[in-house]
Each structure stands twice: as C-alpha cells, then as structure tokens.
Amino acid sequence: MTTSNAIKKVLIIFAHPDRRSLNGSLLDATVKRLESQGREVKVSDLYGMNWKSEITEDDFPETHEKGTRLKVVSESLNAFQHHKLTPDVVAEQEKLKWADLVIFQFPLWWGTVPAILKGWVERVFSAGLAYALPERYGNGTFAGKKGMLMVTAGGEKIHFSATGILGPIDDILFPIQRGMLFYTGMSVLPPFITYSANYIPDEEFGPILERLYDHLQALDSLKPIPFRKQAEDYDPKTRQLKKEIVEASNEKGFSLHIRKD
Numbered sequence: 001m002t003t004s005n006a007i008k009k010v011l012i013i014f015a016h017p018d019r020r021s022l023n024g025s026l027l028d029a030t031v032k033r034l035e036s037q038g039r040e041v042k043v044s045d046l047y048g049m050n051w052k053s054e055i056t057e058d059d060f061p062e063t064h065e066k067g068t069r070l071k072v073v074s075e076s077l078n079a080f081q082h083h084k085l086t087p088d089v090v091a092e093q094e095k096l097k098w099a100d101l102v103i104f105q106f107p108l109w110w111g112t113v114p115a116i117l118k119g120w121v122e123r124v125f126s127a128g129l130a131y132a133l134p135e136r137y138g139n140g141t142f143a144g145k146k147g148m149l150m151v152t153a154g155g156e157k158i159h160f161s162a163t164g165i166l167g168p169i170d171d172i173l174f175p176i177q178r179g180m181l182f183y184t185g186m187s188v189l190p191p192f193i194t195y196s197a198n199y200i201p202d203e204e205f206g207p208i209l210e211r212l213y214d215h216l217q218a219l220d221s222l223k224p225i226p227f228r229k230q231a232e233d234y235d236p237k238t239r240q241l242k243k244e245i246v247e248a249s250n251e252k253g254f255s256l257h258i259r260k261d
Contacts, residue, residue: 053119140185
C-alpha cells in the first residue's frame with residue numbers, strides 16, 4: 001500500500017448459515033484476494049460461532065441486577081466503562097478496534113440483514129465504544145475507519161430500481177449503511193451487490209468474481225457515500241436538516257440526507 005489512507009486490516013462479519021453457499025464462495029474469494037494484496041484479514045463467521053443474537057440482561061451479569069428493569073443503553077455504557085462486558089462481545093470489539101475496514105457480508109432477507117447480524121450489531125456496538133452522544137452520523141468514535149456491505153439479493157437488479165417492485169436498492173440499504181455504519185463515524189464505501197443470487201448458473205460465477213476483484217482492487221480509491229454529517233448539516237437544537245439545505249434541494253426522502261455536490 002502506498003498511501004496513508006490505505007486499508008491494511010480488514011474484518012469481515014459473515015452472516016450466512018452455510019459456507020457452501022454463494023456467500024461462502026464469495027467470502028473465500030474475498031479473503032484470498034485481500035490477502036494477495038498484502039492486507040490482513042479476520043473473519044467472524046456468526047453462524048459458525050453460534051453467535052448469541054439477542055441482547056438480554058445476561059449480557060451484563062456483573063453490572064445489572066437480574067430481574068430489574070433493563071435500560072440497554074445505560075447498562076451497555078456502564079459495562080463497557082467498567083470492562084464488564086461478556087467475553088464474546090469483548091473479543092468482537094477488539095477486532096473492530098483492530099480493523100481499518102469492516103465488511104458486512106450477508107444475504108438480503110426480508111429487506112434487511114439476517115437476525116444474527118442485527119444481533120451482532122446490537123451487542124457489539126455498545127455505548128461508549130461505537131457511539132457516544134452527541135458524536136454521531138459521521139463524527140462518531142469509529143471516525144477514520146471504513147465500512148462496506150457485500151450483499152446477495154434474490155431479486156433481479158431491475159426489481160430494485162426506482163420503479164421496481166422491491167424498491168430502490170439504495171433506499172433499502174440506507175438504514176444499514178447510514179444507521180449502523182455511518183452512525184458510528186465510519187466512512188461507508190459503495191456496496192458490492194450480487195443480484196438474482198438464487199438463480200446464478202455456474203458459468204456466470206466467473207464474471208461475478210471479476211467484478212468482485214475489480215471492487216476489491218479499488219478499495220483504497222473508492223469514494224465513500226457522501227452522507228450528510230450531523231455536526232455540519234443539521235441544526236444542533238432541532239436535529240433537523242438546516243433550513244437552507246432543504247430549501248436549496250429538490251431531493252426527497254432518504255436522498256435528502258446525501259450530499260449531491
């Protein structure tokens with residue numbers, strides 16, 4: 001790597017129940033290609049780890065009085081500050097601290113991430129580590145790190161267009177890319193998406209790999225999605241987009257929260 005912003009350490013959060021799947025093949029190809037580029041790679045295979053997806057009072061055994069009301073944010077912060085989070089969570093947090101780039105790899109199920117991956121975020125992105133008010137949306141504690149999605153989708157690409165039956169893919173991924181990654185301060189790289197994942201014949205896997213390799217080759221030069229930052233574009237009192245931004249834009253919905261300049 002030749003630049004100060006080069007990605008050297010990559011953490012892949014892999015969320016598919018079968019390593020023999022298309023996702024499994026893409027994971028293997030990704031790891032090999034990244035390592036061939038001289039990058040270090042760690043993989044958290046959530047199903048292989050039997051990851052506990054639900055957050056409960058058992059996540060705070062030393063700081064929460066069992067049977068009392070569970071206030072997740074404050075309990076999470078308290079346990080993090082006193083180094084009392086459970087060992088499985090701590091191990092994943094150490095990987096996060098280590099990584100320059102975090103890749104979420106998953107099949108798009110019911111319009112979002114698999115439950116096990118959502119549970120990983122809920123447990124590992126604890127208060128005090130992944131976020132601390134008011135530092136959010138581009139200015140969080142993971143500022144300087146990069147995030148990226150690798151997604152397989154069952155529908156055809158046209159189904160995820162503006163007029164497609166499933167709706168625009170950018171809108172579907174918005175809560176994940178902005179609400180999970182950008183929220184913590186990560187710069188979010190453009191996703192790598194494979195459509196029609198259930199119907200890909202063997203002869204089409206080669207072109208998918210070529211497109212994947214091109215994406216990985218460009219990691220250091222890919223421009224992040226220009227989400228608007230809380231500290232720059234939102235009124236600090238109302239947490240609404242600044243009036244002048246809204247008045248000058250013709251955008252609606254999620255796209256209003258992405259810079260166009």
